[in-house]
Amino acid sequence: MIVMEGINKYYQVDQEKIHVLKDISLTIDEHEFVAVMGPSGSGKSTLINTISFLDGDFEGSYKFMGENAYRYNDEKLSALRNRSVGFVFQSFQLIDNNTIMENVALPLLYGGMKQSQTEDLVMEALEKVGIADKYNKLPKQLSGGQQQRVAIARAIVGNPTFIVADEPTGALDSRTSVEIMNLFQRLNEEEKVTILMVTHDPDSAAYCKRTITVKDGEILEEGVHHAV
Numbered sequence: 001m002i003v004m005e006g007i008n009k010y011y012q013v014d015q016e017k018i019h020v021l022k023d024i025s026l027t028i029d030e031h032e033f034v035a036v037m038g039p040s041g042s043g044k045s046t047l048i049n050t051i052s053f054l055d056g057d058f059e060g061s062y063k064f065m066g067e068n069a070y071r072y073n074d075e076k077l078s079a080l081r082n083r084s085v086g087f088v089f090q091s092f093q094l095i096d097n098n099t100i101m102e103n104v105a106l107p108l109l110y111g112g113m114k115q116s117q118t119e120d121l122v123m124e125a126l127e128k129v130g131i132a133d134k135y136n137k138l139p140k141q142l143s144g145g146q147q148q149r150v151a152i153a154r155a156i157v158g159n160p161t162f163i164v165a166d167e168p169t170g171a172l173d174s175r176t177s178v179e180i181m182n183l184f185q186r187l188n189e190e191e192k193v194t195i196l197m198v199t200h201d202p203d204s205a206a207y208c209k210r211t212i213t214v215k216d217g218e219i220l221e222e223g224v225h226h227a228v
């Protein structure tokens with residue numbers, strides 16, 4: 001599904017060119033559940049932002065679903081991103097003044113669907129994450145764990161090719177983190193959702209089937225987990 005070869009990426013800061021991704025080669029297949037670990041500043045977010053078509057400015061080869069996904073212009077990149085990727089963030093990133101239902105409908109509306117067409121799909125996604133009864137609430141009426149479930153529903157509602165989660169348990173206590181990781185695990189196993197997750201937390205990474213460790217912009221090691 002994702003095949004990267006010899007990816008290099010640089011950030012220009014003032015006169016200095018910083019080498020952020022160094023000769024990254026990586027293959028991720030459909031239905032995988034992958035953790036990306038490594039120290040702060042090592043390039044984890046840059047790597048998953050590149051994989052998820054947020055940033056097309058890199059060198060090397062990126063083939064997605066068999067097609068070259070590099071040298072795309074911004075418009076093509078955002079079209080590919082909108083139909084292929086669901087995003088989950090550490091800080092949930094829900095819209096405060098929108099109901100849960102409206103928040104989850106957003107990717108579908110961006111995709112050109114009419115409001116009335118979104119409702120069944122939204123309720124289905126909310127059922128998958130176990131909070132269908134909250135559809136009419138506002139984000140602030142929900143706990144952190146419930147808000148992250150809403151964000152996960154928003155990520156899966158459009159049936160994307162894969163979802164990326166950057167530190168999804170970073171703002172949650174350990175008991176709630178376990179609930180969210182159990183949810184990701186169930187979505188991966190039962191709904192066959194492909195998940196790429198950045199985490200600092202070894203307990204969260206242990207739910208994934210595979211761990212990629214990034215250090216100083218390089219892939220340091222790869223490990224396969226046994227089921228927990």
Ligand SMILES: Nc1ncnc2c1ncn2[C@@H]1O[C@H](COP(=O)(O)OP(=O)(O)O)[C@@H](O)[C@H]1O
Pocket residue numbers: 011012013018020038039040041042043044045046047
């Ligand atoms: N937009 C940017 N402009 C310049 N430098 C950046 C930018 N984003 C990240 N960096 C730098 O790139 C390196 C990797 O950052 P990042 O991918 O965010 O690491 P991580 O997610 O592992 O903490 C860091 O040195 C960071 O300061």
Ligand SMILES: [Mg+2]
Pocket residue numbers: 044045046
């Ligand atoms: Mg990061």
